[in-house]
Amino acid sequence: MKVIKGSVTAPKSFAAAGVHSGIKKKRKDLALIFSKVPAVAAAVFTTNKVKAAPVLVDKQIIKKGGPVQAVVANSGSANACTGRQGIKDAVETMKFTAALLGIPQDNVFVASTGKIGMPLPLDRIKYGVKLAASIMNESYASGTDAATAIMTTDLARKEIAVETTVSGKKIRIGGIVKGSGMIHPGMATMLCFITSDAVIERRALSSALKQSVGSSFNMITVDGDRSTNDTVLVLANGRAGNKKITSGSPGYGTFCQALEYVCLRLAKAIVKDGEGATKFIEIKIKGAASLSDAKKTAFSIATSCLFKTAMYGSDPNWGRIVSAVGNAPVSMDPEKLKVYINGILVVKNNAPVPGSREKARELLTGKNAVIEVDMQTGKSGCVIWTSDLSTRYVRINAAYN
């Protein structure tokens, strides 16, 4: 497997465009992704019980088994908490796009991100879809523009593509993502769109996606919340001509590996672009009694405001790590706990390791931090990623309107 240029249009027979429809004042705000043939689709959605209108209609599409041929995603309005009008607007977007592209209405997947409670400006959406459809086959249209058009408070565009081989055929997977928190301000959402030209059975695609999301997007946190709009969609249009991948076939592992790589790179890109983030933090748990315990412990550290502010201050404050571990709803023995900061053992036998704090402080001045916790009570572990909590995070989220 190798990383290649581009993103959602790297796989065969996908087109994409990102345009300015007028929802935002100046910046691109509408993305269209189109597969020349109907594509097998799988998706995962937010677990928040308050779900945005596009999530509700998309769940129906995926439940019915797809296929999906077009994705319309706008930024600037989340179409969340918009009542019945929100559902109508999402359906109208599907209807309009389907008619324009000559495909069935159910093959259009819609997504929104931006302000909660603001009605979708349907005229601008339609204008944007028309404009995007008219240029998506031109050489200047690109997945990069689509990646730009879904950005909200993101500072960096996030895209990737990889190539691997299944049954002697080259297959590609490309993806774009937006989100600099699992949840945003009035601004909801993480959105991720992944395309592939692989020939793959729907159920295999669905299980590959669940597995990949489990070890990537579900292993990151910026501010600990899930939004009303979070969506990860993967489309596979079968144009690579490989032998069909099923969950039992030899190509399945290869495909999963590539998909997981794409998800992981995009997930880490979100953390690096976390609102106000100055540090990229990896939290490794080992010696936990179960995977579930390991995850709870890792997230207890990653969501602790005190841990995150210490990281912002480049302070090897292991007391806050130990306290966060003790607060996780899992069984643990403080006497057995070992904590490493950037490789330096700072706590063992429930007491500090002499001289370790100074060493750890030196190593914490950079942009990366690795926190390792060995619970010594079992054999399970996990790795998650998070960012620090800075004064800029507070300013971004206090000033937003």
Next chain:
Amino acid sequence: MKVIKGSVTAPKSFAAAGVHSGIKKKRKDLALIFSKVPAVAAAVFTTNKVKAAPVLVDKQIIKKGGPVQAVVANSGSANACTGRQGIKDAVETMKFTAALLGIPQDNVFVASTGKIGMPLPLDRIKYGVKLAASIMNESYASGTDAATAIMTTDLARKEIAVETTVSGKKIRIGGIVKGSGMIHPGMATMLCFITSDAVIERRALSSALKQSVGSSFNMITVDGDRSTNDTVLVLANGRAGNKKITSGSPGYGTFCQALEYVCLRLAKAIVKDGEGATKFIEIKIKGAASLSDAKKTAFSIATSCLFKTAMYGSDPNWGRIVSAVGNAPVSMDPEKLKVYINGILVVKNNAPVPGSREKARELLTGKNAVIEVDMQTGKSGCVIWTSDLSTRYVRINAAYN
């Protein structure tokens, strides 16, 4: 019941002093509270699995049934994550104080707050205990000094006393507390010491304390964590001469009401003095399916960084409230949800109420905010209190060392 002057020395036969022992550079750092006779004692401790040494030894005292006659509390060092040495130091403090005051070792309750992982400077503790004991009966010694000596990042001293009548006798309850977060930096802790001259059975005192803490200290959050040292202690020395209060006696309700009032006032004082706090926020949940659901929903809002930063920005960002409600692990129906900000209905039928945002924004410019959520799925509710998340909170906790 009426509020009176003073705090832990307002009830009969209690003395207290706060002195500078030298743990901190300049400020008072050691408090001594003494009852002229052994007092019935009840206490609640942190649920964090990593417990500081003083918490471990105090739990034994309370388990054995008390009594307690002296409390030694220091700030500057939490005596947490200090291994076996920490336990030895806590026990040595008890031993030294007991010998000095001529009371049994088990009647000395110890508490620490400050840096985690720093050994207790025993010489300074002993010097401080000696100094405090030598002055505690002087007219210039006071509960106010004790309240000052336990402060860490607290900006305000927090104390209160009340007087009520049980079986024709005046009884008093006084309390001091420290803590500007449920957990602090390397700085651990919330500590609360309450005294009373009531005659009360130990089991009744214990159940009164549990009930009072449940509706006060357990209903506040600044940054969502529990520290390694959190302790609430109540002592009753029986000097008021009332008819003994038992859980069935007529005076029990009166005592509970007064104790709950003291706890609630001190709990709210902690939130008002929350690190970096600019707003005092009350969150009321009603219409929940159970009390447990109501609490989970309230704390999901109160611990959301996005909600707290919006409050800091005086932004009536109800989208963040609705999203936090949807993230709570309880059953809810977005269609039924009603949200009020300072009395203004801002969301119903899963959509914003036109014009409400502007009205709510005007009312949010002050120092107080009341968020009311009606889930309309049941008959339970609760009220909790929290503060906002400001750039100053981040600076305090990033710069701390």
